[in-house]
Amino acid sequence: MIQFKSLGISAPLLTAIDEIGFETPTEVQVLAVPKILNQEDLIIISKTGSGKTAAFGLPILQLTTPGISATQALILTPTRELAIQVDHDIMQMAKHLSHRTTAIYGQHNINTEIKALSKFPEVVTGTPGRVYDHIQRGQLKLDKVKFLVIDEADRMLDMGFIDQVVRIIKKLPKDRVTLLFSATMPEEVRRMCKAYMKSPSTIEIESETKTVDLIDQAYYRVQRSEKRTQLDRLLQLNRPDSCLIFCNTRHAVDSVQSFLHRQGYASMALHGEIPQNKRQSTIEKFKKSDFHLLVATDVAARGIHIEDLSLVINYDVPEDKDSYVHRIGRTGRAGNTGRAITLVTGEDLMTLYEIEEHINAMISEEELPTDAALAAIKDEVTAWKKTKSVPAAAPSKATSAASAGSAPKGRGTRPPRRPKSDQAPQGRGRSKDERPSDLNNKKSADSHDSGFRYETREPKFEAQSKAASSSRPSRKKPYADPNRQGTPNQYHPHHNEPKAKGISDAVSKSAPPAVPTKAQPAPAAPKEKSIVAKVLGRLLGKK
Secondary structure (H helix, E strand, O other): OOOHHHHOOOHHHHHHHHHHOOOOOOHHHHHHHHHHHOOOOEEEEOOOOOOHHHHHHHHHHHHOOOOOOOOOEEEEOOOHHHHHHHHHHHHHHOOOOOOOEEEEOOOOOHHHHHHHHOOOOOEEEEOHHHHHHHHHHOOOOOOOOOEEEEOOHHHHHHOOOHHHHHHHHHOOOOOOEEEEEEOOOOHHHHHHHHHHOOOOEEEEOOOHHHHHHHEEEEEEEOOHHHHHHHHHHHHHHHOOOOEEEEOOOHHHHHHHHHHHHHOOOOEEEEOOOOOHHHHHHHHHHHHOOOOOEEEEOOOHHHHOOOOOOOEEEEOOOOOOHHHHHHHHOOOOHHHOOEEEEEEEOHHHHHHHHHHHHHHOOOOEEOOOOOHHHHHHOHHHHHHHHHOOOOOOOOOOHHHHHHHHHOOOOOOOOOOOOOOOOOOOOOOOOOOOOOOHHHHHHHHHHHHHHOOOOOOOOOHHHHHHHHHHHHHOOOOOOOOOOOOOOOOOOOOOHHHHOOOOOOHHHHHHHHOOOOOOOOOOOOOOOOOHHHHHHHHHHHHHHHO
8 A cells, every 4th residue: 555655755744644644645646746746747637525735735845945035836726715725734734844824815804915925935825816916916926936736727717717817827937837636627728738838747536427436316306495395304314414505596595594594403604795704614613513504605615625524415406517516526525425415396307417417327316205204203303403503693582682782872772573462571662551750760670681772861961851842842742641630731732821911910819729639629710700890890999
């Protein structure tokens, strides 16, 4: 059996790969490492997960010189996730060396990248767009580059990055080693190899279309309206330790993940609109088996390398035949068997037949699980769901309410919807018998018990409010107690206007009004005619 030592790998690298856990080299490593050490241009057609990162990483680290303040190796990847993964793997291999590495990619802090590039790392890994941006800025110097690695060239073509790759190649020294890795070889990639590589050797490792021998493939006929329900039933039937669910669109990813979360599955979503730091955190959690299910788009899943992925589900049939091969290649790695399931509607049948022709294999149709079959494994399903904790991808209402309760003072927060019950929950609204004064006394207590807070006024604001209300009439009708009597009429203010001077003044001085009470009705006011006569009599008498 061939060992890494026989490939000509140096002692520090041998120590590092032993600590990583590499025991014997893979086929691509056995064939590629000696040629790269001999500084030959290579085209390597190899499936994902065949060990190609170590195949180019080990010889590059051995042939580059640390400490000369120059970037000596440039690795281009199609996605941010893959750039991070490759950089991480190379850092592990360089553990006992003095090499510095860095990754540069979109949605990453560019000032952090500029600082890292100013230290002249020996190995730089990045996406084409961000790499070219740093070249234009003058932050990435390429005059000392010895190695160029183009990883997943076919995916670069699919994503429209080939033109950017060519622009970067034209900035590199001609006296370099170029290594191109691809799962397939489209014609445009072949033309690029012919134009920018020097008599490259081609190494073709078992093509991805042959990996179907190690993968149990099946498809299920479903109605489009039943896809989520049948996905739930198939997950119960298979109960995978880890499962990657592929959707064609970002909207579908969010919809499926939200459905799975409601069903109690430990699941998270991964697509291009999710912030980069959250995407990376999600990938790391999935690798550590913190949750069962990852729902992703094709591009977002490119950087995920899981050796023991037990199940791949194509929730949507991929539009591209090669994408199907890339998807199912996530399982059945390193010689392990895997399983791939595809949900097929009537509209997808023709695409499925084209995929079968492309992989030169028949995909077996299986019957959907019955209610009786699922009832028989109900306890196993319950136990399986409990083996992982549901991550905080979709916060519960209690969590949302608690977070709202800690809002800064002075900023009111909208309370959650009132539940459908006869009794109002504490802190939400008031009962029919509660008055505003009673409610004000409860605000401080309720704000601690409920999940949200009421906005209260400071005394200075209250004083300002009173001053303002005295200068202008209130728009709201003031509160009127129907049990009180003798109070000014608040709904008809014209009844409260002062009467004309003269007779009315005399009336007010001669007969002060009695104070009414609830038990005793107010006495009737004296008739106005008798008062007038009395006043006239006094005036006539004086004359």
